[in-house]
Amino acid sequence: MRMAGVGGSENHLRVLLAELPALGWEPDVLIPSPSPPAIRGLAESVSQSCRRVTVAPMRADLSPSLAVRIARLLRSGEYQIVHSHLVHADWYVAVASVAAPGVALVSTKHNDDPFRRTYPFRVIERVMSNRCAATITISEALRDFTLRHSPPRTPVASVLYGLKAPPGAPERSFQFDRPTLLAVARLVRQKGLDILVQAMRPIKDSVPEARLLLAGEGPERPTLERLARDLGLADSVSFLGHRDDVDHLMRRAWILVHPSRWEGFGLVLLEAMKQGLPVVAARVSAVPEIVVSGATGLLVPPEDPGALAEAAIRVLGDERFRRDAGMRGFERLVERFSAERMARETAAIYDRAVSREVSLDRSAA
Secondary structure, eight states: OOOOOSSSHHHHHHHHHHHHHTTTTTOOEEESSSSSGGHHHHHHHHHGGGGGGEEEESSOOOOOHHHHHHHHHHTEEEEEEEEEHHHHHHHHHHHHHSSSSEEEEEEOOOOOOOGGSSSSHHHHHHHHHTSEEEEEESSHHHHHHHHSSSOOOSOOEEEEOOOOSSSOOOOOOOOSSSOEEEEEEEESGGGGGHHHHHHHHHHHHHSSEEEEEBBBOHHHHHHHHHHHHHOOOOEEEEEEOSSSHHHHHHHSSSSEOOOSSSHHHHHHHHHHHTTTTOOOEEOOOOOOOOOBTTTEEEEEOOOOHHHHHHHHHHHHHHHHHHHHHHHHHHHHHHHOOOOHHHHHHHHHHHHHHHHHHHHHHHOOO
């Protein structure tokens, strides 16, 4: 996986790698990165589950040396599977595999980005996907999207994200004294944080003590800070930057707000469920597969600050709903989104992909 920082896709990989050794798979990880220092902590973390972790500087999108490096790894005879995540890895692995047939390729699709609908991308994506023994999508919504826009000839399976849950229900008795909304996301347009900042104006009018904590970094930060100032919210919207204590923030917040414009899955939603934190989110892409509106939180139409504000005000004002929704969210995480289930389903796809590759080799012989 090419990594510029640590977000949902990168944390998904961290969870998956921790589970694979127990299922008989020994993973190595190759991380091309334009900013190796930004992912040093994650690289050190995943090294506990892997034989080798290699971080390769990748300053530009085009890197012939990376394709050569991957081809050499594929020809080494060490590997039965190459599992690529995100566009850069998918395409470099596909190119490298031309020089090294016989290793099964598996690709995981993590997002329904708008550029995936464009004709040139769809053509190239389909060519690449047809080199894979299997394609994994992280939600049913993303599987439908993939089959609609760039369907490969090989199987496409949905494997939902998973997260390791604690053995018991979370303790939520140490919340912030003030009504506190928390958003955890990269500060990019996809995450819809401008909609959330706009929604804070009517939220403040109804709940004067309310405040919003934004945890994350990204190119939209100056625009969002300016929007908060223009709306008179400078004292009520706090930009926390990158945080390593998100679990602590979630344990103390009143609700998690996730107003994305599109979302392949939304690992942060599982992280909130792990902490027993109710969710208010936009009804887009895979989010309804995770958040049960009226049970584990509330879903609202996307791009609608008024609806988002109304839902947040309702949840802030209903302590019993917050408690019950948080508990139901935790139970749903345990029952449906376990890390063990995710790893088992992924390993089963590896097994089928290797069997398919062996069959193809025998047919060619």
